Amino acid sequence: MRVTQSMPEVRTVVPARPGDVLAVLRGGAAPRPVVDLEWSRGLRELLVDAAGIAGGPAAAEPVVLADLGAGENVERAASAPRGHDGAGASPSDGRAAADPLLGALVGTVFRLVVTGVPLREPFLDALHGMAVAPHGARLVAAVRQLPEAARRALAVAVAEQGRWLAQIWPPLDPRWAPTTGEALVMPLAGGRLVVTGRVDLGLGLPPRATASRCFVAVSADRPAPLVWERLWVAAVVETIRSGEPPFQLVVVSTGQRTASSMALDCDAVQWAAARLSDRIEAVVRRGGGAARPNASLAAGPPDVRVVA
Amino acid sequence: VTASVTVPAVGAAETPAAALSRLLAETPEPATTKVGVERARRLVLDTATGRRGSGRIDGWTVLQLGRSSPAIHEPFRPTPARCRRAIGLRAVRAGMTGRFPTPITAVDAVLDDVARRAIDGTPMPWWGAWWRALPPPAAALVRAEAITWATRLWFALEWERLAAGRSVIGHFGKWRPPGAAAPVLRASADVVWSTDDAGVAGTAPRPDARRPAIRRAAALLVGSGACPPRWSTWLAWPALVAALASAERPTWGRVVGWWPDSGQVRVLDIDDDALGEAAGVLSRVRSPGRCAVVSPGA
Numbered sequence: 300m301r302v303t304q305s306m307p308e309v310r311t312v313v314p315a316r317p318g319d320v321l322a323v324l325r326g327g328a329a330p331r332p333v334v335d336l337e338w339s340r341g342l343r344e345l346l347v348d349a350a351g352i353a354g355g356p357a358a359a360e361p362v363v364l365a366d367l368g369a370g371e372n373v374e375r376a377a378s379a380p381r382g383h384d385g386a387g388a389s390p391s392d393g394r395a396a397a398d399p400l401l402g403a404l405v406g407t408v409f410r411l412v413v414t415g416v417p418l419r420e421p422f423l424d425a426l427h428g429m430a431v432a433p434h435g436a437r438l439v440a441a442v443r444q445l446p447e448a449a450r451r452a453l454a455v456a457v458a459e460q461g462r463w464l465a466q467i468w469p470p471l472d473p474r475w476a477p478t479t480g481e482a483l484v485m486p487l488a489g490g491r492l493v494v495t496g497r498v499d500l501g502l503g504l505p506p507r508a509t510a511s512r513c514f515v516a517v518s519a520d521r522p523a524p525l526v527w528e529r530l531w532v533a534a535v536v537e538t539i540r541s542g543e544p545p546f547q548l549v550v551v552s553t554g555q556r557t558a559s560s561m562a563l564d565c566d567a568v569q570w571a572a573a574r575l576s577d578r579i580e581a582v583v584r585r586g587g588g589a590a591r592p593n594a595s596l597a598a599g600p601p602d603v604r605v606v607a
Numbered sequence: 608v609t610a611s612v613t614v615p616a617v618g619a620a621e622t623p624a625a626a627l628s629r630l631l632a633e634t635p636e637p638a639t640t641k642v643g644v645e646r647a648r649r650l651v652l653d654t655a656t657g658r659r660g661s662g663r664i665d666g667w668t669v670l671q672l673g674r675s676s677p678a679i680h681e682p683f684r685p686t687p688a689r690c691r692r693a694i695g696l697r698a699v700r701a702g703m704t705g706r707f708p709t710p711i712t713a714v715d716a717v718l719d720d721v722a723r724r725a726i727d728g729t730p731m732p733w734w735g736a737w738w739r740a741l742p743p744p745a746a747a748l749v750r751a752e753a754i755t756w757a758t759r760l761w762f763a764l765e766w767e768r769l770a771a772g773r774s775v776i777g778h779f780g781k782w783r784p785p786g787a788a789a790p791v792l793r794a795s796a797d798v799v800w801s802t803d804d805a806g807v808a809g810t811a812p813r814p815d816a817r818r819p820a821i822r823r824a825a826a827l828l829v830g831s832g833a834c835p836p837r838w839s840t841w842l843a844w845p846a847l848v849a850a851l852a853s854a855e856r857p858t859w860g861r862v863v864g865w866w867p868d869s870g871q872v873r874v875l876d877i878d879d880d881a882l883g884e885a886a887g888v889l890s891r892v893r894s895p896g897r898c899a900v901v902s903p904g905a
Contacts, residue, residue: 334622407748414754416747428744431687473709476762478755484869486833493833505762506622540870541623 307567309527311559317469323558324469324502324513326547332510332565336542342572343539346494349576350487350583398520400445401456403429403438405519405553406499408461410479412468413500421461422454460519460553467558475502483536492579496533506543510563515549526550527561531571534563544568623872627827627865628765630874631800632772634825634861643879644850644857647886651792651851652784654889665793666828669844669888670835685737687752692829693734694718694749695757696777696797702761703776710758718750759867760797760829772802778826782851794845796826801858825861834871838864842875843885850882 314320404425411424418424426442429435442450471477483496503512514533518526530548538544548561561567621629683689698713707713721735731739738749766774778799782792801824826845835841842862850857857877864873875881 336621407744410751411744411747414747414751416744424744427742428748431741431745431748433686433688473711476710476758478758479751481755482832482868484833484866486869486871490833490836505624540868 306527307561307563307570309559309561311557313556314467314558317467320467320551320558321469323549323560324515326513326560327562329562329564330509331546332544332563332568334506334508334510334543335565338565339538339542339544342535342568345572345576346485346487346535346539346579349579350492398453400438400442400453401460402518402520404442404453404457405460405464406517407432408457409464409499409517409551409553412461412464413471413477413479415470418461418465420458421465422457425457425461456519463556464517464551464553471502476504477502483533483540485536485539487579492583494532494536494575494579496529496536498530498533503545506541510543510546512537512541512543512545513547513549514545515551517551517553519553523550523552523559526552528574530561532575534568535572535575538568538572623870624763624765625768627763627863627872628768630861630863630872631764631798631825631827632768634800634823635876636823637857637860638876638878639850639857639859639882640879643882646879647847647882648851650883650886651847651889652789654886663791663793664889666795666841666844669885670837670841672837672840672888685734687749688831690734690738690749691752691756692797693732694753695760697732698753698757699760700776702757703766703774710761711754713761714750714753714757717753763829763865763867764798764827769800772800775799775801778845780845780848780852782848792848792851794848796845796862797829798827799859800825800827822858823860824858825863826859828862828864830864830866831868832866833869834864834866834873838873839875839881840884840888842873843877843881844888846875846877847882847885 312319312323314323404422407425407428408418408421411418411428416424426439429438432438442453445453478501479499481498481501483498485494486492487494498514499517500515501512502515505512514530514537516526516530527548527550530550534545534548544563544565544567546563548563550559551557552559694714694717697717698707698710701707701716702710702713707716718738721731721738724731724735725739738746741749776798778796780794780796783789784792801822803822828842828845830838830841842864846857846859846862849859859877861877862875864875865871
């Protein structure tokens with residue numbers, strides 16, 4: 300089977316108005332992948348093989364690989380170490396790019412904007428919204444514990460990025476079936492290994508004959524390669540669970556004020572699946588072949604954890 | 608469970624929606640017997656006798672058994688994740704009337720109705736007062752969760768294929784064992800589809816009026832996350848409650864579990880053994896009185 304070796308092409312625009320984002324979401328004229336359930340089963344077998352070395356005694360709790368989107372932002376934000384002064388990075392000194400609190404709050408603002416809620420005070424709106432979300436109380440507490448200056452800087456950054464989102468985001472046709480915060484789960488090796496994710500926005504109807512879904516991630520704070528990596532995992536999980544890859548992935552970077560898109564074909568999904576397979580195999584090998592409950596896989600990548 | 612437990616094969620040209628619809632529409636005739644139901648009833652009563660408290664046990668409780676989650680002992684409070692199903696079911700039900708073209712418009716209609724009830728002073732669903740009291744951004748996130756949940760169920764089935772029968776969106780069953788101290792058994796299913804041997808439930812004439820109609824029914828349960836290890840008990844539970852609550856012969860022939868997050872589908876054909884398995888789970892509930900903190904129905 301031919302596998303694309305290089306990353307699929309990414310097209311980036313600097314949207315100035317809703318029509319620009321709409322054009323990105325609609326995608327180009329490239330033919331969309333044809334639904335092929337046999338092929339998607341082949342992808343699953345690839346990952347099952349990689350997870351196969353997790354065989355042996357069943358772990359009491361599964362190893363969970365990755366977490367995509369706003370949900371993880373919240374968890375990272377709630378547990379992120381702060382600077383020596385108790386403050387995270389200030390939005391103006393460039394370190395803001397690593398502040399997960401900013402990511403979590405902007406992720407919430409994005410969800411409000413996408414669902415057509417007019418923003419009044421983006422920072423307060425995000426805090427109110429987060430308060431009812433999973434882990435939200437921890438996030439709100441983390442924001443409250445910030446020193447005044449850091450909290451004010453965070454509020455400014457959230458307001459700036461939120462207002463930009465509200466300015467450029469188009470109203471979505473309900474017939475596009477937009478879903479926000481959509482969870483993705485892929486259990487492997489009899490449930491001993493679970494790949495999880497969450498996309499900020501899914502567009503399009505379930506598969507009929509050709510791919511029809513588009514996944515969108517919003518990024519306020521993360522380096523682009525990490526965001527793409529997580530969307531690729533989401534694309535693979537979607538392909539396996541529904542038999543259809545998304546026809547397109549989109550990253551909206553509120554920090555850089557760009558919208559980037561990547562058209563997917565079967566080669567690209569195969570390429571992403573191969574990357575995920577390598578990652579699964581590496582994680583399982585580092586974990587000693589079987590998950591240990593209630594212990595971290597010390598040598599594993601930072602986004603691997605054991606469910607407690 | 609010795610009932611037919613299968614991971615269904617999906618044809619190469621069959622979409623997930625087509626597969627789920629076929630599994631419901633091709634439900635077998637119920638394989639349960641009066642003897643089997645009576646045995647399950649006795650098992651439930653034997654287990655419930657002497658229990659203190661008047662709690663209730665539902666599918667959520669069953670799902671928590673064997674887990675180390677302390678959630679079973681926590682008081683219930685509404686969250687967006689807990690409300691999405693209740694709102695989503697109302698929205699899909701409203702959508703099936705044809706009055707609302709999309710899940711978003713249907714969810715908005717449900718929420719508008721609750722807002723109107725708050726003004727009129729008419730009874731609201733259990734989540735209504737909580738939702739109304741939320742700040743607008745939090746209320747908007749509840750709406751967003753409900754839209755996502757409703758959209759999935761809306762497009763999960765080929766409803767036109769199920770038009771030959773009757774679909775009940777959001778089925779809630781309850782059975783109270785005799786005795787004030789016994790826990791109430793509750794169960795819900797997201798879709799219950801039924802038909803008789805004429806093809807159209809309750810409307811079309813039967814081909815042979817002298818022969819009693821054989822009703823077939825199948826239920827769809829929508830789970831979250833990945834399929835749990837005890838999935839067969841979880842699927843059997845609403846069939847047990849339906850069987851205990853029914854004075855007539857049980858009609859559920861099959862329960863289909865669907866986990867949209869993972870795309871997993873599991874099928875449990877209901878027979879006496881499946882009911883017995885579900886009834887036996889009561890012996891593992893240490894204190895039904897504390898199980899009152901369960902997710903309420905819509």
